Amino acid sequence: MTNKPLLWVLGGGAFAFVAVVAYWIFALTLANHMKSDLLPPDKAASYIHAVIEANRTNYTENVVDKLHKTGLAEAVEHWRDEKGVPLPAQFLLESGRLVAQKDLKFTFRLASMTPIYVWNGATTDFERKGLEAVAQDPSKPFGGFVRLDGGRYYQTVYPDRAVAQTCVTCHNEHPNSPRRDFKVGDVMGGIIITIPIDIP
Numbered sequence: 001m002t003n004k005p006l007l008w009v010l011g012g013g014a015f016a017f018v019a020v021v022a023y024w025i026f027a028l029t030l031a032n033h034m035k036s037d038l039l040p041p042d043k044a045a046s047y048i049h050a051v052i053e054a055n056r057t058n059y060t061e062n063v064v065d066k067l068h069k070t071g072l073a074e075a076v077e078h079w080r081d082e083k084g085v086p087l088p089a090q091f092l093l094e095s096g097r098l099v100a101q102k103d104l105k106f107t108f109r110l111a112s113m114t115p116i117y118v119w120n121g122a123t124t125d126f127e128r129k130g131l132e133a134v135a136q137d138p139s140k141p142f143g144g145f146v147r148l149d150g151g152r153y154y155q156t157v158y159p160d161r162a163v164a165q166t167c168v169t170c171h172n173e174h175p176n177s178p179r180r181d182f183k184v185g186d187v188m189g190g191i192i193i194t195i196p197i198d199i200p
Ligand code: HEC
Pocket: 077, 087, 089, 090, 093, 110, 111, 112, 114, 115, 116, 117, 120, 160, 161, 162, 163, 164, 166, 167, 168, 170, 171, 188, 189, 190
């Protein structure tokens, strides 16, 4: 004599199990597929950072240094009013301002916990944490998801180091600088890159 209700329960259970496993495999495959199709925001930030850094080095070495060596012009802080070209930090900040005007919700800037000008300071807790983290451990950037003005963003702070004595001398001697003990190799601040996640 067969136990029909038991068979029904076992059959139903087996079917449910197969359905759950099949769905799980499908969901995992889809997630993997989507993952390989999309550029992760930390990767995107690393590409953008590479371009920003390359442009700054290129400008410093092939424009500012060349102009100085040939006696043609100097990089000066008040370049808008005086004869001279922008400082490399200002070149970066100015590019960031021009990009911000494009309304892409994508922004970048140079910042520090001890900035020459307060407007280059941290504006959120995340930025503060990031600048502190890269100052402690400059071997890796500090990144994460943040909410700003109701939108979701991926923000990354890359360490900005005193790669030359001129960085140190100028910042230590600047009348506005709140910090005067920078040494070559120190982390002086960070490049903050903000990428929107909810793209319309
Ligand atoms: C001749 C002076 C001078 C030199 C050289 C210089 N800076 Fe600056 N730096 C400035 C000024 C002025 C600002 C503020 C610019 C502004 O907001 O318009 C600034 C801004 C910065 C900031 C943003 C935070 C702040 O202090 O306002 C960082 C970080 C920074 N510089 C790092 C560096 C590094 C790294 C170097 C060397 C590769 C360097 N600077 C070389 C003058 C200098």
